Amino acid sequence: MKLIPIVALSLFSLSLYGGMGSSVTIPTQEHMKYSFGNHRNHPIQKMEKNQYYKSMAPMTEEDIRNHLSQEGYSVRSIKLRDIAYELVYQVYATDSTEKNLKLYVDPANGSILKEETGL
Numbered sequence: 001m002k003l004i005p006i007v008a009l010s011l012f013s014l015s016l017y018g019g020m021g022s023s024v025t026i027p028t029q030e031h032m033k034y035s036f037g038n039h040r041n042h043p044i045q046k047m048e049k050n051q052y053y054k055s056m057a058p059m060t061e062e063d064i065r066n067h068l069s070q071e072g073y074s075v076r077s078i079k080l081r082d083i084a085y086e087l088v089y090q091v092y093a094t095d096s097t098e099k100n101l102k103l104y105v106d107p108a109n110g111s112i113l114k115e116e117t118g119l
Helices: 003-017 028-035 043-056 061-070
Strands: 074-083 086-094 100-105 112-117
Touching: 028 043, 028 074, 043 074, 061 074, 061 086, 061 100
Parallel strands: none
Antiparallel strands: 074 086, 086 100, 100 112
16 A cells, blocks of 8 residues: 555656656666655755765766756756655756756766756
8 A cells, every 4th residue: 555655746746757767777666765855854864865976976067067067057056865766966056058057967977968948
């Protein structure tokens, strides 16, 4: 009986974001630990989550910032996110035409997985 809500939540998150195509996958147990429940907003839990995600990401935030700046983006902020069991960098940036963008970047190779405009 416990498996049904987990499967339903997983399908819901996949329907919102779809598969990003990230090279780094979050194990199910860690995804559940950091994504659900009242404890996820506790400061110690947030710190532990950030440290865990950073330990899984092959490229650091500075590497991503440098990679995107070489491609012509001006980076405003970077955050590691777990989206549908996949680890991605969520980057708010401006491109060469001064258009504000939200980019989802693969933490393994720096490739842009998804781009949203109008932010």
